[in-house]
Amino acid sequence: MEILIYGIINSISLALLALGFALVYGISRVPNFAHGALYVVTGFITWSLLNTLGLNYPLSIVIAIIIIGVVGALFYQFILIRVRGMAISEIVASYAFGLAILEGLRWGGFKGLTYTLPVFIKGSINIGDIPVDYHRILVVVIGAAVVTGLWAFTHFTRVGLALRGMAQDERAALMLGIDSDRMALVAMGLGSMLAGLAGIVLLPLGNIVVEAGYNVLILAIAVCIVGGLGSWVGAVLAAFLIGFAQILTVVYWGAHFQMVVALLAIILTLIFRPSGLFGQQKELEERV
Amino acid sequence: MDIESRRKERLDRGIKVRSDGIYSVMSWRELSYLTLPRLVLILGMLVLPFVVPSVYWQRVICIVCIYALLALSFDLLAHFVGLVCLGGAFFIGVGGYIAAILNTSFGLPPFMTIPIATILGGVICTVLLLPCLPLRGVYFAIVSLMYPLILARVIEALDILGGTDGIIGVDGFSSGWVEQYFLILMVLLFLFAIRRLVNEDIGLVFRAVKDNDQAVRASGMNITFYKAQAVFIASAMGCLGGACLTHIYMWAGISLFALDFSIIPIAATVIGGAGTLIGPVLGCFILVPVSELLREFGTLRIVFYSLILMAFIVFRSEGIMVYGTRKYEQFERWVKV
Numbered sequence: 001m002e003i004l005i006y007g008i009i010n011s012i013s014l015a016l017l018a019l020g021f022a023l024v025y026g027i028s029r030v031p032n033f034a035h036g037a038l039y040v041v042t043g044f045i046t047w048s049l050l051n052t053l054g055l056n057y058p059l060s061i062v063i064a065i066i067i068i069g070v071v072g073a074l075f076y077q078f079i080l081i082r083v084r085g086m087a088i089s090e091i092v093a094s095y096a097f098g099l100a101i102l103e104g105l106r107w108g109g110f111k112g113l114t115y116t117l118p119v120f121i122k123g124s125i126n127i128g129d130i131p132v133d134y135h136r137i138l139v140v141v142i143g144a145a146v147v148t149g150l151w152a153f154t155h156f157t158r159v160g161l162a163l164r165g166m167a168q169d170e171r172a173a174l175m176l177g178i179d180s181d182r183m184a185l186v187a188m189g190l191g192s193m194l195a196g197l198a199g200i201v202l203l204p205l206g207n208i209v210v211e212a213g214y215n216v217l218i219l220a221i222a223v224c225i226v227g228g229l230g231s232w233v234g235a236v237l238a239a240f241l242i243g244f245a246q247i248l249t250v251v252y253w254g255a256h257f258q259m260v261v262a263l264l265a266i267i268l269t270l271i272f273r274p275s276g277l278f279g280q281q282k283e284l285e286e287r288v
Numbered sequence: 289m290d291i292e293s294r295r296k297e298r299l300d301r302g303i304k305v306r307s308d309g310i311y312s313v314m315s316w317r318e319l320s321y322l323t324l325p326r327l328v329l330i331l332g333m334l335v336l337p338f339v340v341p342s343v344y345w346q347r348v349i350c351i352v353c354i355y356a357l358l359a360l361s362f363d364l365l366a367h368f369v370g371l372v373c374l375g376g377a378f379f380i381g382v383g384g385y386i387a388a389i390l391n392t393s394f395g396l397p398p399f400m401t402i403p404i405a406t407i408l409g410g411v412i413c414t415v416l417l418l419p420c421l422p423l424r425g426v427y428f429a430i431v432s433l434m435y436p437l438i439l440a441r442v443i444e445a446l447d448i449l450g451g452t453d454g455i456i457g458v459d460g461f462s463s464g465w466v467e468q469y470f471l472i473l474m475v476l477l478f479l480f481a482i483r484r485l486v487n488e489d490i491g492l493v494f495r496a497v498k499d500n501d502q503a504v505r506a507s508g509m510n511i512t513f514y515k516a517q518a519v520f521i522a523s524a525m526g527c528l529g530g531a532c533l534t535h536i537y538m539w540a541g542i543s544l545f546a547l548d549f550s551i552i553p554i555a556a557t558v559i560g561g562a563g564t565l566i567g568p569v570l571g572c573f574i575l576v577p578v579s580e581l582l583r584e585f586g587t588l589r590i591v592f593y594s595l596i597l598m599a600f601i602v603f604r605s606e607g608i609m610v611y612g613t614r615k616y617e618q619f620e621r622w623v624k625v
Contacts, residue, residue, distance in 0.1 A: 096594035103587040
């Protein structure tokens with residue numbers, strides 16, 4: 001029972017972490033290695049708005065998410081757009097950007113135990129005989145809402161349909177008059193906002209630490225690769241797979257192995273099925 | 289209706305053309321044109337330990353050389369075989385731990401542990417990477433980035449090989465001069481050996497694997513076998529660096545798997561000029577001392593570093609060496625079109 005409940009919570013958290021990465025990669029084929037940095041920096045922006053400027057909590061959340069969306073979009077417009085299509089340059093450029101943000105934060109003195117965001121609703125409830133605090137339940141609700149919202153957005157709005165068209169076939173989309181650079185810009189902005197949202201939802205469960213940025217990046221990559229790079233449904237399913245696998249290892253082996261599970265998942269998936277469990281198999285593109 | 293437009297024309301310098309053939313040995317001028325750049329590099333590196341101001345900077349030279357070995361291996365794999373390996377730290381870690389174990393548990397001296405660690409480490413890295421070798425492009429990049437991370441976590445979780453404390457009490461080199469000259473000679477040796485290698489037959493196959501692996505396969509060659517050979521060479525270089533690092537610090541720990549060893553060689557390759565082999569070495573000689581100078585700024589130096597790297601890869605992706613070679617061999621002029 002405990003495994004089931006915390007497994008679900010962990011899985012939804014992973015899905016939240018990974019959706020932004022999956023969205024950006026799925027649409028513009030840019031592996032956004034700055035994902036973890038965007039996640040962490042949103043937490044710090046919210047904290048600053050909350051404690052330094054004294055805004056109220058919902059308002060600072062909204063402002064922080066908008067800021068991070070704009071940052072992501074600007075980063076795409078001025079940097080990434082120039083190296084688009086060169087996979088390694090994309091990785092190095094975005095990773096360098098993330099590194100600059102994270103180490104800049106560390107230099108700016110954002111470390112230690114003082115940086116915590118308040119939980120949305122205090123208190124806890126007993127499900128069966130296992131105590132679960134309201135915030136974790138809220139994580140599940142928000143996660144489900146984001147997944148549904150994203151599904152609705154990509155199926156029923158013009159921009160969403162354009163994004164999906166680009167994800168499926170960029171050239172055909174270009175032919176139908178979809179501006180691919182503009183859509184990639186939108187995707188990057190949206191993906192950064194999702195990373196920021198994940199940060200704001202998940203960070204109140206602990207301290208905001210710079211190191212989280214690196215772990216989040218690994219987790220997001222793990223989920224996306226197991227699910228199949230570029231496949232959103234796969235990402236959500238893989239989040240459940242890895243989420244439960246992590247909880248099971250923590251229960252039976254110990255917390256040290258949590259990260260090993262994610263890393264092993266990446267390596268094994270890539271060796272045996274590079275396009276992921278639920279991705280489209282493009283054998284020739286990925287291996288010889 | 290005449291629009292004046294100009295374009296830049298590049299022509300080979302006369303001396304470059306004259307010194308292309310074997311007859312360049314007839315003239316001192318052409319001979320020196322050919323050998324000067326190489327001599328400057330070799331003599332410069334050999335003199336370097338004498339001109340640096342303090343023992344601290346002599347230590348920096350060793351670190352530079354280790355990074356240079358890594359950068360060379362990255363360049364060889366990425367630009368001659370087409371395997372973008374982001375796991376330099378993996379090689380360093382494996383080599384370092386092997387040297388440390390051999391030294392502390394079996395009591396072998398450094399001049400034994402380093403060659404053994406080089407060969408054995410190369411074999412181990414190759415065997416571990418073997419299942420991933422069929423992967424291409426970004427998939428191989430990600431999987432190789434994960435290897436050092438997972439090894440570090442496994443060592444931490446299982447508490448083997450000294451756990452988080454690492455292995456202490458490794459012997460050092462007999463003197464600072466030995467470690468510097470050993471590393472400098474190794475860098476020079478590998479640099480010229482690999483320059484030669486990529487122009488041999490096997491180098492041709494390597495480049496063919498990079499350009500069109502299906503064609504190589506169609507010629508009846510086993511791609512994975514050739515890739516494995518390249519990975520063995522590259523990882524042996526990395527392990528050599530790792531083994532030396534362990535003996536310099538007299539310690540082997542999880543920080544051998546740190547991301548620095550994966551990132552800085554790539555940055556050096558980008559700045560120095562990809563695919564030139566000499567460029568990455570020069571890049572290390574520029575980047576690592578600069579980052580030492582910036583050490584007092586703390587983590588801010590990593591910020592500078594990443595921003596420079598980003599700027600280079602986006603705006604000047606050809607690198608210093610390609611630029612320098614072009615200026616040395618060609619002249620430019622504007623011509624009316």
